[in-house]
Amino acid sequence: MPGQLKEIRNRIKAFQNSQQITKAMKMVSAAKLRRAQDAILQMRPYAKKLQEVLSNIVSNAESGSGGSNLAVERAAEKILLIVITSDRTLCGAYNSNIVKLAKQTIREKYQAQFAKGNVEIWSIGKKGYEHFLKNNFKVSDAFVTIFTHLTFENVQACAQDAVKKFENKEFDVVEIVYSEFKNAATQIFKVERFLPIPKIPVKTGARKSDFIFEPSREELVAELMPKILNTQLYKAVLDANASEHGARMTAMDKATDNASELLRSLRISYNRARQAAITTELTEIVSGAAALQG
Numbered sequence: 001m002p003g004q005l006k007e008i009r010n011r012i013k014a015f016q017n018s019q020q021i022t023k024a025m026k027m028v029s030a031a032k033l034r035r036a037q038d039a040i041l042q043m044r045p046y047a048k049k050l051q052e053v054l055s056n057i058v059s060n061a062e063s064g065s066g067g068s069n070l071a072v073e074r075a076a077e078k079i080l081l082i083v084i085t086s087d088r089t090l091c092g093a094y095n096s097n098i099v100k101l102a103k104q105t106i107r108e109k110y111q112a113q114f115a116k117g118n119v120e121i122w123s124i125g126k127k128g129y130e131h132f133l134k135n136n137f138k139v140s141d142a143f144v145t146i147f148t149h150l151t152f153e154n155v156q157a158c159a160q161d162a163v164k165k166f167e168n169k170e171f172d173v174v175e176i177v178y179s180e181f182k183n184a185a186t187q188i189f190k191v192e193r194f195l196p197i198p199k200i201p202v203k204t205g206a207r208k209s210d211f212i213f214e215p216s217r218e219e220l221v222a223e224l225m226p227k228i229l230n231t232q233l234y235k236a237v238l239d240a241n242a243s244e245h246g247a248r249m250t251a252m253d254k255a256t257d258n259a260s261e262l263l264r265s266l267r268i269s270y271n272r273a274r275q276a277a278i279t280t281e282l283t284e285i286v287s288g289a290a291a292l293q294g
Contacts, residue, residue, distance in 0.1 A: 005277065008270040012263060019259035025090065026252035029245045033184060036242035040181055040235070047235035050228045057221060058197050069167060070225060071197040079110045079119045080162060080171040082194065082233070084178040084240040085128030087147045091244055092251035094179065094187065095127045101189050102128075102177045120171070122158070124237065150241060152234055159233040163226065166195045176233065181242035185250050194232065197225075 058071040083102045085095045102121070106114050113119050121139040123129035124146045132139040143158040162174050174195040179187040213220050 004273050005270065008266055008273060012266050012270065015259050015263050015266065019256055019263070022252045022255040022259060026249055026256060029249035029252060033242065033245035033249055036238070036245050037181065040238040040242045043231075043235055043238055047231045050224075050231055054224065054228045055198060057217065057224075058199055070163065070195060070229075071199060073196055074169075074172045076110070076173045077113060077118055078169075078171045078173075079106075079113050080122065080165070080174045081105065081119065082122045082124065082158070082162065082174065082176045082236075083128045083132075084176070084237060085123065085125035085131075086240075086244040087126045087145075088248075089127065090251060091248035092254075094244060094247035095125075095131075097187075097189050098177060098179060099128060099131050101191065105175070105177065105191050122162075124158070125240075146237065147241065150237065152230070155234045155237050156230045159230045160226070162194065162233075163229055171195075176236050178236045178240045179243040181239045181246060184246040187243040187247060192232075192236065194229070197229075 081102055083098060085098050089095070106119055110119050117138060119138065121128075121132050121137055122142065123132060123139055123144050126144055129139060129141055129144045133141075142161070143154075146154050146158065162171070165171050166174055173193075176192045176194050177190075178192070179189050182188055
C-alpha cells in the first residue's frame with residue numbers, strides 16, 4: 001500500500017509539472033498569436049484587392065500582350081507545390097492536415113506527373129520538409145527556414161524564384177498549400193493557384209470589362225505583377241503563421257484541461273488508497289491490542 005501511494009504521488013507531481021508547461025506554452029502562443037493576427041488582418045484586404053486587380057488585368061489582356069506570359073495556361077507536365085507548415089510541433093493536427101492536403105492534391109490532380117517524378121515540393125517550415133524527405137518525395141530545403149526570420153524579403157526571394165522557374169518553363173503549374181487563419185480555434189486548409197495567374201471567369205452573356213490604362217497596360221503589368229505575386233505568397237505565409245499559433249494555443253489549452261481532469265482522478269485515487277491504508281493500520285492496531293488483552 002505505501003508503494004501504491006508513492007506511485008500515485010509521483011504521477012500527480014508529473015502531471016502538475018506538465019500542466020505548468022502547457023499553461024506557459026499557451027500564454028506564449030497567445031502573445032504571438034495577437035501579433036500574427038494583427039499582421040494578417042491588416043495584410044489580407046490589401047493582398048486580396050491586389051490579386052483582384054491583377055486577375056482583372058490578365059483576364060482582359062489579349063494573348064501575347066505584355067505580362068501575360070505568367071497567365072498562359074500550358075500543359076501541366078511539371079508541377080511545383082509550395083507547402084507551408086510550421087517549424088515546431090505541439091500544435092495539434094495542424095501540420096498533419098497540411099501534409100494530408102498536399103498528398104491529396106497530388107493524388108487527385110497530379111498523379112500521372114508524380115509517377116514520372118515531375119512533382120516537386122518547396123517546403124516552408126521544417127516539419128513539412130522532414131515528413132516529405134522521410135517519405136521519399138522530391139522536396140527542396142531552399143526556403144525551409146523562412147519562419148526563423150519571417151520577413152517580406154525572405155518570402156519575396158521564394159516568390160521570385162518560383163516566377164523565374166515558371167518563365168523558364170521549369171514548372172508549368174505552381175500552387176500554394178497552406179492554412180488560412182479564421183480564428184484561434186479554426187483554420188481553413190486550402191490549395192491556391194499561384195502560377196499561371198488565374199483569370200476571372202466571364203459569365204455567359206455578361207459584358208466584358210474594359211479599362212483605360214495610364215500608363216500603358218504593358219508598363220502597368222510589368223510594374224505590378226512581381227509586387228502582387230510577392231504579396232500573395234507573403235499573405236499565405238502570414239496566414240500560416242497565425243494559424244500555427246492559434247492551433248498551438250488551442251492544443252495547449254486542451255492539454256491543460258486534460259491534465260486538470262487527470263489530476264482530479266489521481267487525487268481521488270490517492271485519497272481512497274490513503275483511507276484504505278489508514279483503515280488497514282487501525283484494524284491491525286485494534287487486533288494487536290485485543291490479542292494482548294486476551
